[in-house]
Amino acid sequence: MNLARSAVLALLWVLVVVPVASARAATAIVKVADGWQLQVDGKPYVARGVTFSGSRSADYEKDCARLAALGVNTLRTWGTGTETRVLLDAAHKHGLKVLVGLWLRQGRPGAESDDSFDYLRDTKGMKKQFTETLAQVRHFKDHPAVLAWGIGNEVLLNSPDDASKEAYARFLEQVVSEVKKIDTGHPVISVDAWMFGVPWWEKYTPSLDAYGLNVYGGGIHVLPGELKKAGVTRPWFITEFGAQGEWDAPKDANGVPREPDDTQKYDAIVDGWRNALAPQVQAGRCLGLFVFNYSASFDHTGLWLGMLSGTSTRPAWHAVREAYSGQKPATPLPRIASVTVGEVKREKSSTFAQVRVDAKDAEGTPLDVSFAYNFRGAATRHERDEVVRLQATPGPTPDAWLVRLPTVKGPIKLYALAKDRAGNLVAATTSVALPVAP
CATH class of the missing domain: 3.20.20.80 (Glycosidases)
Known part of the structure; x- marks a missing residue:
């Protein structure tokens, strides 16, 4: 690498x-x-x-x-x-x-x-x-x-x-x-x-x-x-x-x-x-x-x-x-079962999507969820490597989030990140095709 x-x-x-x-x-x-x-x-x-x-x-x-x-x-x-x-x-x-x-x-x-x-x-x-x-x-x-x-x-x-x-x-x-x-x-x-x-x-x-x-x-x-x-x-x-x-x-x-x-x-x-x-x-x-x-x-x-x-x-x-x-984790690691991105909408100068994340630890306890993105179509190597945190607010259900997406031209890689109380961080990824700005 x-x-x-x-x-x-x-x-x-x-x-x-x-x-x-x-x-x-x-x-x-x-x-x-x-x-x-x-x-x-x-x-x-x-x-x-x-x-x-x-x-x-x-x-x-x-x-x-x-x-x-x-x-x-x-x-x-x-x-x-x-x-x-x-x-x-x-x-x-x-x-x-x-x-x-x-x-x-x-x-x-x-x-x-x-x-x-x-x-x-x-x-x-x-x-x-x-x-x-x-x-x-x-x-x-x-x-x-x-x-x-x-x-x-x-x-x-x-x-x-x-x-x-x-x-x-x-x-x-x-x-x-x-x-x-x-x-x-x-x-x-x-x-x-x-x-x-x-x-x-x-x-x-x-x-x-x-x-x-x-x-x-x-x-x-x-x-x-x-x-x-x-x-x-x-x-x-x-x-x-x-x-x-x-x-x-x-x-x-x-x-x-x-x-x-x-x-x-x-x-x-x-x-x-x-x-x-x-x-x-x-x-x-x-x-x-x-x-x-x-x-x-x-x-x-x-x-x-x-x-x-x-x-x-x-x-x-x-x-x-x-x-x-030969030593396995003392308890099973948390996992993200699924990430689903709903309709992507533009509101004024911002772009949002409702994202559902099914993420729990071995005991069924919800995890600390956050979001980030990577833009592989960026102009410079530094930007292509960069992962940027995204703002998100809780949605209408416990597993839904309203995520504010970046303003870039082209599809992004979206990360759903979830951390448990022991400091284990798990991730799941998908991609989002962003709407073209008017």
Whole structure:
């Protein structure tokens, strides 16, 4: 995913070795029977992870304590920055390891804050990235929380053509080779979406110790077979995972992607770990999983895939705990059974709709209901990602609300949000075609 990572960049800027070159290495990927095994201090280690955006550095210690209590043992970041040391310290205090991201710039506009970089021609820029990346490795390599290095994220997916992909993969090999000279104690991986990086890594980046693969939804069951068909012999991590993403989701009658409901999101995480990946871990192919995403952001991606929304826990929070520890919620989570939008009317300069929301907790107690919207047809990336609260007043029945809708041109995604007394936030979405202003 791209959206939550944009915010993390400002905060948080495995050589297939058999055996690893230095006996003093804290982390190693070693050949075991017909597969591979990740080891920390000589002991088998399976990454039960989440990607980490966090909220603010002052809360990192609390974040790490909460995640450890869920059964999480590893965090993944996308880049390093001024907050990285704070995160590593907090992670180590609570027994967590970190797959430390080393950011490399994207190859086309439209990804990661519309940044773009030319790996065919910008030799000065590549030298700068090379130097800065190695500096970060030198700075953090001796920290006890470092598990491995993750260099680049979905750059091949976001490269404009084959020539650019080859240029980037060759540059990546230079970076990986040098990182491994500087730090013999931690494996090096690179990350891309689905199988897009595999053929380029196989041909041009042979020094990688393992592959990092981002996959969402039912693809988690298909990916191992695709890797086998492609003849991949290196081990791999699933470096991002969650429910079906917007890019794969079918669209409704208004052209808005249909978001999976909260139960489907929960089940995807538990099923993905237990049924799709557990056999691959046992066979020595998969080294671990990172569920996307631990972040407090209230935005389009946060609501679709996140574990938190502000201080409230989303169903993915509880799904991560069940996947990694086997512990189900103490009481069933609240749910929104249905959201129905009535006639949309314009009154003077405002637009309203009566919306019925059937939302209760396990005991039948009504929940604290609110509304918000997202406009995917907005002009800027910031606006397309933004989720904006809506004013609503109680309607004629307990489950009806009069919602004041925004004045935008085009269909909107409408969120019905409901929170229980324990701080669990559930969501249901639909779309609304707004009337054209006279």
